[in-house]
Amino acid sequence: MLAVKELHKVYGGGPGGRGRRVEAIGEVSFAVEEGSFVCVVGPSGCGKTTLLRCIAGLLPPTSGEVEVDGARVTGPPDGLAVVFQEYGRSLFPWLRVADNVELPLRAAGTAKDKRRRMVDEALHAVGLGDAHQAYPWQLSGGMQQRVAIARAVAYQPRVLLMDEPFAAVDAQTRADLEDLIRSVHQQLGITMLFVTHDIDEAVYLGERVIMLSSSPTHVAEDLVIDLPAERDQLTTRGDARFTELRGRVYAQIQKAKQEGKTR
Numbered sequence: 001m002l003a004v005k006e007l008h009k010v011y012g013g014g015p016g017g018r019g020r021r022v023e024a025i026g027e028v029s030f031a032v033e034e035g036s037f038v039c040v041v042g043p044s045g046c047g048k049t050t051l052l053r054c055i056a057g058l059l060p061p062t063s064g065e066v067e068v069d070g071a072r073v074t075g076p077p078d079g080l081a082v083v084f085q086e087y088g089r090s091l092f093p094w095l096r097v098a099d100n101v102e103l104p105l106r107a108a109g110t111a112k113d114k115r116r117r118m119v120d121e122a123l124h125a126v127g128l129g130d131a132h133q134a135y136p137w138q139l140s141g142g143m144q145q146r147v148a149i150a151r152a153v154a155y156q157p158r159v160l161l162m163d164e165p166f167a168a169v170d171a172q173t174r175a176d177l178e179d180l181i182r183s184v185h186q187q188l189g190i191t192m193l194f195v196t197h198d199i200d201e202a203v204y205l206g207e208r209v210i211m212l213s214s215s216p217t218h219v220a221e222d223l224v225i226d227l228p229a230e231r232d233q234l235t236t237r238g239d240a241r242f243t244e245l246r247g248r249v250y251a252q253i254q255k256a257k258q259e260g261k262t263r
């Protein structure tokens with residue numbers, strides 16, 4: 001469904017030498033099967049957001065390529081949605097919640113009745129069935145993030161990219177949102193690529209965890225999370241295998257950081 005092939009990204013240092021030259025992504029290759037849930041972890045500044053922006057067609061790679069459903073990405077592909085790291089800035093403050101969620105459906109030319117129904121369903125799914133008329137700034141951070149998720153889900157993407165979507169919410173809301181995303185994934189069969197710096201979150205959510213090295217990034221390890229498909233916050237996190245897997249990811253990230261320092 002998604003293929004990243006020898007992706008390499010350098011910022012700045014272009015013709016005329018504008019800007020600081022930063023080799024953000026050294027060389028990254030991996031593939032994601034249709035309907036699977038893959039998490040990406042890596043140290044801060046290692047290029048995770050850069051990677052997602054290249055996959056979403058928002059940033060051209062320096063070399064290498066990305067394919068979504070067999071087609072090379074040259075701009076934002078159809079059927080792909082992104083939930084950004086800074087969700088507060090991704091909602092339009094002058095639009096009510098329902099209008100924010102409806103926007104991509106309007107852009108896609110969906111009929112009015114159908115749009116209403118999809119917005120309704122998506123807001124219900126994220127537990128905001130009564131927030132249609134509110135403005136984003138009247139909601140808490142966690143609720144705003146739910147709106148951003150509802151907007152992505154209403155669009156019924158085939159691929160959903162999420163960039164540290166829960167970084168700014170409290171632990172309890174975060175656990176609820178993790179389970180929300182898991183159920184959305186299971187119900188709709190969306191292919192998920194989920195970036196987080198939280199190792200526990202990556203292991204809890206993912207069927208696979210791709211660990212990135214520090215910048216210039218490459219894939220340090222691609223680990224299959226062989227926990228049962230049915231997961232819940234208490235049992236799964238208490239599982240001995242969960243502890244083992246998180247230890248493995250933790251060690252790999254530490255190693256990546258050390259390598260970053262000695263380079």
Ligand SMILES: Nc1ncnc2c1ncn2[C@@H]1O[C@H](COP(=O)(O)OP(=O)(O)OP(=O)(O)O)[C@@H](O)[C@H]1O
Binds near residue numbers: 022043
């Ligand atoms: N627009 C830009 N122009 C120049 N350099 C950039 C730009 N965006 C990011 N970088 C640099 O590229 C590197 C990777 O940044 P990126 O934001 O992709 O990392 P990240 O892994 O998402 O970090 P974090 O975990 O803090 O979100 C950093 O060194 C950053 O300074």
Ligand SMILES: [Mg+2]
Binds near residue numbers: 048049050085163
């Ligand atoms: Mg980032």
